[in-house]
Amino acid sequence: MAFISRARRAFTGPFPPCSYLASIRLSSTLTSPKLFISGLSRETTDEQFQEAFYPFGRIVEAKVVRDRATGRSKGFGFVTYTSIEEAEKAREEMNAKFLHGWVIFVDPAKPREYRPPPQRPESGPSETGFRTNKTVGWCGYNST
Numbered sequence: 001m002a003f004i005s006r007a008r009r010a011f012t013g014p015f016p017p018c019s020y021l022a023s024i025r026l027s028s029t030l031t032s033p034k035l036f037i038s039g040l041s042r043e044t045t046d047e048q049f050q051e052a053f054y055p056f057g058r059i060v061e062a063k064v065v066r067d068r069a070t071g072r073s074k075g076f077g078f079v080t081y082t083s084i085e086e087a088e089k090a091r092e093e094m095n096a097k098f099l100h101g102w103v104i105f106v107d108p109a110k111p112r113e114y115r116p117p118p119q120r121p122e123s124g125p126s127e128t129g130f131r132t133n134k135t136v137g138w139c140g141y142n143s144t
Contacts, residue, residue, distance in 0.1 A: 034109040057086025
């Protein structure tokens, strides 16, 4: 019985769990005027994206990230403001709001992590005598 009353209190307490989690998400302070926006519609253009964030301050850059091969939006983008205060205001006003029919989430942008270039194996013959061609696959028997 005590378990049920504790569980009920957890869901009907002074704050619902969803708003509590949202407040944790917003509690971190910004250290950079650059914001990461996720949940964008695939049809959102750079111009529409900039227009949506323009009311909160002077924008240095607003860019929707696109796939190199297809040119389609990947569903996220970055906005950079001139000051941290403007970025904080935009974050508070636009987080969990609808933009072109999709709910977007605004978070501080993290610095890009260094990733070493991929290691390429030597293209010599393998133990079985075959060598691989990266573009085609198996390309034949090596007599040496």
